[in-house]
Amino acid sequence: MMKNRVEKIFSGIIKTQRIASAYLLLGGLAQEKLDSALFFAKSLNCESQISKPCNSCLSCRKLSNSTHPDLIIIEKDGASIKIEQIRKLKEFMHYGPSEGTYKIVVVNNADAITSDAANSFLKMLEEPPSYSTYLLVSQKEEGLLPTIISRCQKIIFPEQSEYFISEQSKTVFEKLTGNNYVETSNAVRSIEDPVQLLEELFALCAQSQRYKLAKKVLYALKNIKMGSNKKLIIDWMCINKWNLN
């Protein structure tokens, strides 16, 4: 499976076992940051001795299905992340992990935290238990307390314009707009790595704000990453003849 640049960074961290108590994931695409956070969470608690994350052990599967008791994802409650949510988080962090090695906290849209919630959260970051890892996800640093930022190791995702869309992929996208099934599927299969192709297609959709198609691409990517047969996914793509306009 091809790893993106950030996943390679996370894999390196796992290998050296130099795990920081907090990371700040900045820039890039929203879903991409969340996917990478989940990748890291799985790697941290994966039971495999060979390849982390293996995506097949009980821990990996529970994390994929959002049923792992040691992962909490904090989302905005309305327009912001509120102090009540941080209070609940404190209770969650009070005890050690119940199944994995780490308790993982993902704070999505961390820049939307209210100031009293941020101050309370800062106290947690200042005294992290050894079993905790915080992953703060934000588009930008503005809105975050400098004291919070300084406690995090920053991981910066490439901006959309940095995504490279190859000529070869463009040809495939053109074919996907409506040529016949055999032609299209052969063209897609001739691309060595369908994951890379889909990632490029996703970047293209995001750039041109074609969100419906971007959603379909993500669905295909997610399935491939979870171990679905690549051929079946590509067949599904071709049969659906994605409309790129």
Ligand SMILES: [Zn+2]
């Ligand atoms: Zn695993």
